[in-house]
Amino acid sequence: MSKSIKMRRIFIVIRKKQHLQDILACIPSNCILVKVLTGVGATHLEIITRRHSIIIEPNVPVIKGKKKSHKGKILGVYEGVYLPQIVNYLKDPKVKYKKIMTTPESFQKVKEAIAEAGMDMYQEFFLMFDECDRTSKDVDFRKDIILPMEDFFKFESKAFVSATATIPSDPRFENQNFEILEVVPDFDYAKQLDLVQTNNPFAALKKLLHEDITLKEDEQIFIFFNSTIGIMSVIEQLEIQKQSAIFCSSNSAEKVKSSANTTVHYDIDERKFKKYNFLTSRFYSAVDINVVTEPHVIMLTDLKIAEHTMIDPYSDLIQIPGRFRGIDLASLTYITNHDTEIHYRTPNEAKAYLKGCAETYKTIQSLRDVSTNDGSKETLTEALNRISYSRFLRDCNANCVNGII
DSSP states (O other): OOOOOOOEEEEEEEOTTOOHHHHOSSOOSSEEEEOOSSSSOHHHHHHHSSSEEEEEOSSHHHHHHHHHHTTTTOEEESTTOOHHHHHHHHHOTTOSSOEEEEOGGGHHHHHHHHHHTTOOHHHHEEEEEETTTHHHHHTTTOGGGGTTHHHHTTOSEEEEEETTOOOOOOHHHHHTTOEEEEEEESSOOOOOOEEEEOSOHHHHHHHIIIIIOOOOTTOOEEEEOSOHHHHHHHHHHHTOGGGEEEEOOHHHHHHHHTTOSSEEESSOOGGGOOSEEEEOGGGSSSOOBOOSSOOEEEEEOOTTTOGGGOOOTTTHHHHTGGGBTTOOOSEEEEEEOOOTTOOOOOHHHHHHHHHHHHHHHHHHHHHHHHOOOHHHHHHHHHHHHHOGGGGGBOSOSTTGGGGBO
16 A cells, blocks of 8 residues: 655745746756746746656646747647657757647657657656646546656656645655655745635625625636536526636537537637636646736635535645736635535545455455356456556556555
8 A cells, every 4th residue: 555755855945036947957857846836937947948858737728828928849739639740840850859748648649759750758858747736636537647657757857846746655756766846935925815605605706796896997807616517507697698708628618608608718818808707627727827907816616516616725726826927816715615514534544445445456356366267257357347446556467456556
């Protein structure tokens, strides 16, 4: 089972208005870079560093945004970008330092293209896993987000990066002598947050919008709410269809378009913003939102609609305000209700739970291995494949249970 690992922690001081390029020549290898602050330019630093780089970003809008702000300096790889395009970029002699930015799901295309171009990916490229905490947060509904992890440890030069990085328990970090590089601001960077605890999030939101916020003519409101159904309900009840824009995944966008009289987008484009802008978790981290007037930012949780509307206080609550670059916020509010029935586990309880899963998995595996009946063996194999615990295993073989990630 997983256990606590030990890594040396190094602190570096950053001053107000400084960026990482002002205090680091480059992102060092075999480190977990805990930026603490959002928008300090970790991705920019890697893009300008003189080496070949693969930068893994959590989703497509981030990549498109970085391509826009770093015109001609990176190749974005995601759905719709194909192997020949990547190979042509890698073979282009005019591009001295190859900078590839990819989603986790498209990493395999990058891997194949580098091999086809005759390059050694593990030796010649630096791998930066940006917003690395998303691997554990999103894996429930994005199983492929952890696909690059097995390759990650094969790179000679690599780093985990996030403002809200969680320290992993995978022993390979300790085995490869990873260090934690933590940025320490020498100034007060806290933001004023108004917390509204209520049993009726919609009523609290309506009061906030109609009574508490005095909106100037050119000001905009950004509401982060991870439920397209909930977003549509809010828009309809407030009767603000023509004044609203929804930003969500392409799959959700198609569903919303067919049932809402509101503009729907799956990429950030400042020209598409309206008075009320609703954003799902796709836009909680990494993406840059550039506005010219100080925005009102509202984070909304409604557990009666869905548990996945919860805001993580250790990541989402920090990441969301950090999406707005180079500008103060007019206000920052978090509205939430509570559900005492939601079950959670402490770290020790979670380990005990997984231990029980492992023991049961191993029991079924042993029964299968000693079975001499084809029907029995096939049924037990099918059972092993259907057990959700199997997602936590790697290198599945006879000793699979010892391969927990």
